[in-house]
Amino acid sequence: MSEASETYDLIYWPGLPGRGEFIRLVLEQAGANYTDTAHVEDGMRIVLSYSSTDNHGSPVNPPPFAPPMLKHGKHTISQTPNILLYLGPRLGLAPSTEDDPIGIYHVNALTLTALDGLSNEPHDTHHPIAVGDYYEDQKGEALKRAKNYREQRLPKFLEYFQRVLSSETSRGGEYLYGGQLTYADLVLFQTIDGVSFAFPKRMSSLKESGKYDKVFALHERVKALDKIAAYLKSGKRQKYLMGIYRHYPELDDE
């Protein structure tokens, strides 16, 4: 039951891939029709109106906390893993509920883990004290947190996803779950891509260790998917700048 012909509206800060990118990749891989505040003239104003404390919701939607939001018909869905959970089954990027009614929960768990450890935690390496303050004002703490992330947390998450790709439920190690592409794979691709941008030396060293070969292979596999490859080459793919994934050379090391 594909609803790919319907229009989705992605509401996210223009100017950086950020958390919106996880949703963009799902919409792109599914060939869905969507609009994106990253590419409309008054995108920033739209985002601000949704995330304003003056937004009291609608008769069917609670107010959202923060971007990204997805508008679909009269519904507005918020929170990144929740939007993915909503889109995945609708766009053929989740296990079929007939064959595997529990599969969606496993895909959701894998997504939550990737977002926690490879998106939220990398963000906190450059903002360990206050999300609203400048990096420069928390650089000393960032150096400590980034060291812990590079040495302890990052390998822990890579080891975990290598183990998932080696498990029976992966069915062959090409994709995380069920032997087929799901939105969890797109999320893992994007997190590995972002962490590799932020910590190139460390990720290069971890890649060369050979211990996480299935994880890095998945990144390459998703990158080469026709629709993803076309999207990544297009003007729609935004550069990593001052978002979740930032490259500060002083925070990186082998």
Added chain:
Amino acid sequence: MSEASETYDLIYWPGLPGRGEFIRLVLEQAGANYTDTAHVEDGMRIVLSYSSTDNHGSPVNPPPFAPPMLKHGKHTISQTPNILLYLGPRLGLAPSTEDDPIGIYHVNALTLTALDGLSNEPHDTHHPIAVGDYYEDQKGEALKRAKNYREQRLPKFLEYFQRVLSSETSRGGEYLYGGQLTYADLVLFQTIDGVSFAFPKRMSSLKESGKYDKVFALHERVKALDKIAAYLKSGKRQKYLMGIYRHYPELDDE
């Protein structure tokens, strides 16, 4: 379609409420049959075997990343908001899919927001640098992060939930969504309870401001539910100790 008569097995660190508590409250309110590693003799060993890097999953379950996990029949579900998503509809603590097929996504979004801002962020106030190190080794940074949390982040999340409880979709302000108790309310109860333990001065001051009266009223309302009240008085309710919610007087202030 209640499956409350089936047995659920909660796998979580014994000795503290932690993230397991969100799941316990759902199971308690639903009157579900469940076992809990907090109260079995070799609970710690069971938790460690599930979260070990030697756990390669089963023919139907990927390996989990970390506790809590929920075993139900042959399935093992992991990640706190995901376990809640699994249990909510099964135990009558989520909107009916017939009447409101989108409601579960709103309840999931509210849950994710409460867990982010009122559980994960409070945890990071005492562990801003390294989750695996002692508080005492990151106390200087903790003082800074806790100040930011008390002054900026905590009021932001309370304002948000006050707004949700004032919105049309709350249907009256007693519960977060749809005029009925859902698992999101149990989560908000537990987070407000935990944050009030960790930051008693600050929460007292925020309560007295009157700006978040609906949020504090929800905490009292859930606390007084027959089954929750009985659970909280029982020996099954564990004390806050060295988990997510810790009371360090130096991290608190009005």
